[in-house]
Amino acid sequence: MKITVTIDHPTHDFQQRLLALLAEHASEVEVDATWTPERAEQYYRSLPQRARRIVKLCVAGDGYVASEDLRDDETTSLRGHSAALKRLLQRGALRGLWPENIHPPITPVGPGFGKVVGYGMDEDLVPAFFTAIRNVETEPEEWAEHRLSQAAALEGAVRAQGGTWDTRRAVTALDDAGHKAGDKRVRQILRDLAASGLLVKTDSDRAVYDTRV
Structure with missing residues (x-):
């Protein structure tokens, strides 16, 4: 048997009770951890303006944006964004916007040691985030x-x-x-x-x- 439940704006008490019930039957419950257009829109709306720009241009590039396209000038660093994006994902899970095991929609690309040469997104996620950006921004000029x-x-x-x-x-x-x-x-x-x-x-x-x- 497959049951799909969608709850808009649950109260904190209801959310905690529901999560406890799911945890009790975790071995029998499969959580939908896909990025739907609705989840993508909630994610995008929660982002600060500069992080939105990263997601926007990554979607515009069908899954990749290079660091050169993100910097306002040659001295602007991209360090620090990865941690902010991770915290946003955690906060959304705590609010029940998406499950805890959902994969990050956008990840830094680089050789390591904190250096970032761009950001990537799975091509399969691009349509959902395309819809999200279109819903949030009526004129995404950039x-x-x-x-x-x-x-x-x-x-x-x-x-x-x-x-x-x-x-x-x-x-x-x-x-x-x-x-x-x-x-x-x-x-x-x-x-x-x-x-x-x-x-x-x-x-x-x-x-x-x-x-x-």
């Missing part, structure tokens, strides 16, 4: 600008280099231009360039295009 800069960089590479383009080549070209983007985002840009007439698709089953002459 987010849109980030996506436009990716598209402009790839268009410039296609025009300059010509030839055949697939996902791997496009990812490499963006990386060379200082932009990190996931496969989904790159495939969308390639489709947009084909719609604009710059590229023509040459393989019906794969994302392979040739420069239109």
